[in-house]
Amino acid sequence: MAERVDHVDRIVQQWGAERPDLDVSPMEVIGRLKRLSRLVDAELKETFARHDLDFASFDVLATLRRSGPPYRLTPTMLMQCAMVTSGAISQRLDRLEARGLVTRTPSGSDRRSREVELTEEGYALIDRALPDHLATERRILGDLDEPRTAAFVAALRTLLGTLGDDPE
Amino acid sequence: MAERVDHVDRIVQQWGAERPDLDVSPMEVIGRLKRLSRLVDAELKETFARHDLDFASFDVLATLRRSGPPYRLTPTMLMQCAMVTSGAISQRLDRLEARGLVTRTPSGSDRRSREVELTEEGYALIDRALPDHLATERRILGDLDEPRTAAFVAALRTLLGTLGDDPE
DNA sequence: CCAATATATCTCAGCGCTAAGGAATCTCCG
DNA sequence: CGGAGATTCCTTAGCGCTGAGATATATTGG
Numbered sequence: 156m157a158e159r160v161d162h163v164d165r166i167v168q169q170w171g172a173e174r175p176d177l178d179v180s181p182m183e184v185i186g187r188l189k190r191l192s193r194l195v196d197a198e199l200k201e202t203f204a205r206h207d208l209d210f211a212s213f214d215v216l217a218t219l220r221r222s223g224p225p226y227r228l229t230p231t232m233l234m235q236c237a238m239v240t241s242g243a244i245s246q247r248l249d250r251l252e253a254r255g256l257v258t259r260t261p262s263g264s265d266r267r268s269r270e271v272e273l274t275e276e277g278y279a280l281i282d283r284a285l286p287d288h289l290a291t292e293r294r295i296l297g298d299l300d301e302p303r304t305a306a307f308v309a310a311l312r313t314l315l316g317t318l319g320d321d322p323e
Numbered sequence: 324m325a326e327r328v329d330h331v332d333r334i335v336q337q338w339g340a341e342r343p344d345l346d347v348s349p350m351e352v353i354g355r356l357k358r359l360s361r362l363v364d365a366e367l368k369e370t371f372a373r374h375d376l377d378f379a380s381f382d383v384l385a386t387l388r389r390s391g392p393p394y395r396l397t398p399t400m401l402m403q404c405a406m407v408t409s410g411a412i413s414q415r416l417d418r419l420e421a422r423g424l425v426t427r428t429p430s431g432s433d434r435r436s437r438e439v440e441l442t443e444e445g446y447a448l449i450d451r452a453l454p455d456h457l458a459t460e461r462r463i464l465g466d467l468d469e470p471r472t473a474a475f476v477a478a479l480r481t482l483l484g485t486l487g488d489d490p491e
Numbered sequence: 492c493c494a495a496t497a498t499a500t501c502t503c504a505g506c507g508c509t510a511a512g513g514a515a516t517c518t519c520c521g
Numbered sequence: 522c523g524g525a526g527a528t529t530c531c532t533t534a535g536c537g538c539t540g541a542g543a544t545a546t547a548t549t550g551g
Contacts, residue, residue: 181460192360292349
């Protein structure tokens with residue numbers, strides 16, 4: 156039994172010495188979650204970079220791509236999927252439009268709104284990047300066997316539910 | 324059995340329709356991880372704000388506090404704990420020093436280095452914020468029972484190990 | 492039908508971080 | 522010892538995001 160000690164074990168141990176009156180066990184979860192998220196981000200970033208993308212651009216292109224023909228959504232829908240502010244979406248779209256990966260046209264039904272559509276280049280790029288991205292994700296998860304993965308996903312679902320991550 | 328459908332379920336389903344040739348199951352994990360991390364960050368942010376803190380400042384103060392007397396570390400050590408660049412730490416310390424929460428003094432043994440030390444105000448602030456922060460973390464984890472939490476932590480450990488998160 | 496309110500998008504200043512690089516100092520080895 | 526390379530911290534330009542607010546349009550209640 157190779158009792159690996161990680162960063163969070165050390166942190167918890169330090170708090171135990173300095174503030175024995177507090178129960179810091181929630182850090183065992185939240186601390187590792189935060190750390191893992193950072194490391195995963197760094198890993199994914201490399202894959203994106205190989206396709207001249209960053210997370211923000213990949214996110215928008217992938218959202219449009221998986222929405223199906225005609226690969227067209229409004230900025231508001233993209234904003235909700237991405238969990239960022241409207242300003243962030245405006246700027247992401249500026250960048251993607253400048254690169255010719257999406258187009259913005261006025262909406263026919265609502266003159267406040269616009270239709271963001273994947274161009275052929277955008278479509279080709281996301282379809283090229285996606286398999287590589289999935290391979291990276293699979294590699295990250297490689298040491299987690301099937302039943303443990305299922306339990307992990309179930310726990311993630313629970314926590315997302317607690318935080319009100321409902322899709323309607 | 325209330326088969327809750329969440330955002331990631333929808334995403335996976337969309338990909339299944341658009342790219343049935345690809346196995347997008349890794350997204351079940353990574354997608355939820357990323358989403359959860361964002362929601363947790365937003366939740367913690369509120370707690371920090373109640374104490375005139377943000378994550379960056381809390382992180383530095385907490386690292387110094389749990390290191391024990393004399394609550395003193397070098398910028399390099401803080402950088403490693405925080406997983407950010409040296410520039411980020413310099414700027415965090417500028418802000419904390421300006422607020423009188425830490426001091427920077429030359430190191431006695433290495434003239435390239437400095438000693439960052441918690442002031443009384445910094446000590447008092449972090450000891451005040453910490454219980455509130457832990458309460459927020461506990462609330463987030465409230466719907467996860469003990470055995471599932473343990474399994475969740477074990478999986479997090481595995482993934483951190485895969486990504487090379489070793490503490491030496 | 493109009494006024495009040497809500498919605499959709501964009502603009503922009505400010506923030507914290509990264510990446511790159513500079514200056515001072517330390518360490519190691521020939 | 523002395524020079525080469527490593528280490529430590531800092532500076533700064535640039536990046537993407539937020540938060541606040543502006544504009545235009547849509548919707549709703551009286």
